[in-house]
Amino acid sequence: MILVNGIQSEHVRVSDRGLSYGDGVFRTLLVREYRPLCWPRHYDKLYADCAALDIVCPAEAILAEEMAKLIAGTPDCVLKVIVTRGESQRGYAIPEHIEPTRILMASPVPQYPASYLTDGVRLHLCSTRLANQPLLAGIKHLNRLENVLARREWNTSEIAEGLMLDMEGNAIEGTMSNLFLLQGKTLHTPDLGRCGVAGVQRERIMDLAGRLGMTVRVENLPLARIYDADELVLCNSIIGVWQARELAGKIWPTGKLAARLRSLLDDDGH
Numbered sequence: 001m002i003l004v005n006g007i008q009s010e011h012v013r014v015s016d017r018g019l020s021y022g023d024g025v026f027r028t029l030l031v032r033e034y035r036p037l038c039w040p041r042h043y044d045k046l047y048a049d050c051a052a053l054d055i056v057c058p059a060e061a062i063l064a065e066e067m068a069k070l071i072a073g074t075p076d077c078v079l080k081v082i083v084t085r086g087e088s089q090r091g092y093a094i095p096e097h098i099e100p101t102r103i104l105m106a107s108p109v110p111q112y113p114a115s116y117l118t119d120g121v122r123l124h125l126c127s128t129r130l131a132n133q134p135l136l137a138g139i140k141h142l143n144r145l146e147n148v149l150a151r152r153e154w155n156t157s158e159i160a161e162g163l164m165l166d167m168e169g170n171a172i173e174g175t176m177s178n179l180f181l182l183q184g185k186t187l188h189t190p191d192l193g194r195c196g197v198a199g200v201q202r203e204r205i206m207d208l209a210g211r212l213g214m215t216v217r218v219e220n221l222p223l224a225r226i227y228d229a230d231e232l233v234l235c236n237s238i239i240g241v242w243q244a245r246e247l248a249g250k251i252w253p254t255g256k257l258a259a260r261l262r263s264l265l266d267d268d269g270h
Helices: 017-021 037-052 062-070 147-152 201-214 222-226 257-268
Strands: 002-004 026-030 076-083 101-107 120-125 161-165 173-174 180-181 186-190 215-219 231-236 240-247
Touching: 002 062, 026 037, 037 062, 037 076, 037 201, 062 076, 062 101, 076 186, 147 161, 173 180, 173 186, 173 222, 180 201, 186 201, 186 257, 201 215, 201 240, 201 257, 231 257, 240 257
Parallel strands: 120 161, 120 240, 186 215
Antiparallel strands: 002 101, 026 076, 076 101, 161 173, 180 186, 180 231, 231 240
């Protein structure tokens, strides 16, 4: 089922600015046994991203009611919540009075090979770079063309994800994930002040790392730092946490960080 402004539909109007300009934001989360996982965090992110673009975010109660309707017959699924600025005439100027469009859709949970959890994953080093735009940095906005182009760079199932760099050669994120590298007892994650998406799973790991006796540093991570890492992991709200096994000839031995983080996130449940 797909809901558009609370009504079952598969259509939005061609005048919607989300279609014309990517003028909107979204969140993607996992539903287990009819429960949207970490929904309060996802809504806070949705609200903050809307505010950053000066889009009126739908009330949490409205979205929660529509989510319940959407997943009533689907206990386990991937839920995507999209908020666009709404409809307008041609041109970039924003009308004085405009109502946001909200779209909720449920999809099957993707089934990844069990080896992704036990053995880690192979990564592709993307040639597509992320442009610097501090005004959009961290926001999960609808214009994801850089990620689309990066994902087109490989077409083999042997590669699970791609690593994206910024224009200066700093590692920023995967095409669909955030990343952490471990050196000693410190987790390092890229500074997303110029580009990249700040995901909920990244935020949770940063909040919970202290329970594992680890500190977290947010900083620029040149590609050489990735190769020097003791372990490298990728995370998002659907895949959980994967260990990187191989990147551009660099091979990491199987480590414990991904499994420890998965257990920590499962125990937290928020």
